[in-house]
Amino acid sequence: MDRRIGILGLGTMGAAIARGLVGSLPAGSIAATRRAGESTPPDGDPPGVQLVADNRALVERSDVIVLAVKPHQVQQILEDLAPNLAGKVLVSICAAISTDDLQRWAGSKTVVVRTMPNTPCLIGRGMTVIARTTQTQPEQLALAESLFAPLGRTAVLDESLLDAVTGLSGCGPAYVFLIIEALSEAGVKLGIDRRTATLLAAQTLLGGAEMVLQRGEHPAQLKDEVTTPAGCTVDALMVLEDGRLRSTLIRGVVAAAERSRELRRLP
Numbered sequence: 001m002d003r004r005i006g007i008l009g010l011g012t013m014g015a016a017i018a019r020g021l022v023g024s025l026p027a028g029s030i031a032a033t034r035r036a037g038e039s040t041p042p043d044g045d046p047p048g049v050q051l052v053a054d055n056r057a058l059v060e061r062s063d064v065i066v067l068a069v070k071p072h073q074v075q076q077i078l079e080d081l082a083p084n085l086a087g088k089v090l091v092s093i094c095a096a097i098s099t100d101d102l103q104r105w106a107g108s109k110t111v112v113v114r115t116m117p118n119t120p121c122l123i124g125r126g127m128t129v130i131a132r133t134t135q136t137q138p139e140q141l142a143l144a145e146s147l148f149a150p151l152g153r154t155a156v157l158d159e160s161l162l163d164a165v166t167g168l169s170g171c172g173p174a175y176v177f178l179i180i181e182a183l184s185e186a187g188v189k190l191g192i193d194r195r196t197a198t199l200l201a202a203q204t205l206l207g208g209a210e211m212v213l214q215r216g217e218h219p220a221q222l223k224d225e226v227t228t229p230a231g232c233t234v235d236a237l238m239v240l241e242d243g244r245l246r247s248t249l250i251r252g253v254v255a256a257a258e259r260s261r262e263l264r265r266l267p
Contacts, residue, residue: 006062
C-alpha cells in the first residue's frame with residue numbers, strides 16, 4: 001500500500017500499529033500525533049515514525065488517517081478536523097463509536113472504515129476485524145485489509161458484531177496474560193522457577209493456539225487428543241470445570257461487550 005499514513009493519537013494501540021507498519025511501508029510514510037496527556041513510552045517512540053505536533057497538519061500530509069484516540073475525544077476531534085478530512089480515508093480503531101457517528105462528525109466527503117485491532121499487532125501477531133456496513137465498498141475493505149495485514153490476521157464482519165469483537169479479541173490479550181500468569185504461578189507452587197514457569201505457560205498457549213489455527217479442527221477435538229483415559233489431563237479438566245473456567249471466560253467476554261455498548265450510549 002503506497003499511501004501516506006497518519007496515526008492520530010499515538011497511545012498504546014496507535015504505537016502498536018505504527019511499529020507493525022514501519023517495516024512494510026517506504027521510509028517517511030508514517031507520521032503521528034501524540035494523544036492528549038500521553039507521555040513518551042518507556043521504550044521510546046516507534047522508530048521511523050515522524051512526530052507531528054498538530055492534528056490538522058497530520059491530516060493535511062496524510063492519505064489515510066488512523067483514528068486512535070479515546071472514545072470520548074472522537075466527536076470533538078473529528079468536528080474540528082472535518083474541513084480537512086474531505087477526500088481522506090479515516091480508519092477508526094476506537095471502541096464503541098459507530099460508522100454512522102464517525103461519518104456524521106467527519107463529513108460526507110470522508111471515506112470512513114471502522115476496525116477493531118488488538119495489541120499483538122505490535123509483534124505482527126494481531127487480530128483485526130474490519131466492520132462491514134451496507135455503505136462499505138469493496139475497495140474500502142481491501143484498503144483496510146492491506147493496512148492491517150502486515151500486523152497479523154484480519155477478518156470482515158458486519159458492524160453489528162463489533163461490540164462482541166471488542167469483548168473477544170479486542171480485550172482478549174488481557175485474558176490470555178491473566179491465564180499465563182495463573183499457569184506460571186502454578187508452576188512456581190510446584191517448584192519451578194518463575195522465569196521457566198512463565199516460559200512453559202506462554203509457549204504452551206502459543207503452541208495450542210497455532211494448532212487450532214493450522215489444523216482448523218474444533219478445539220474440543222484437539223483437547224481430546226491430549227486427554228488420555230485415566231490420565232493426568234482429565235483430572236485437571238475436572239477441577240477447571242468445577243471452578244467454572246469455561247463459563248467465567250464466557251461471562252467475561254460478554255461483560256466487556258456490554259460495556260462497549262454502554263460506552264456508545266454515553267454522552
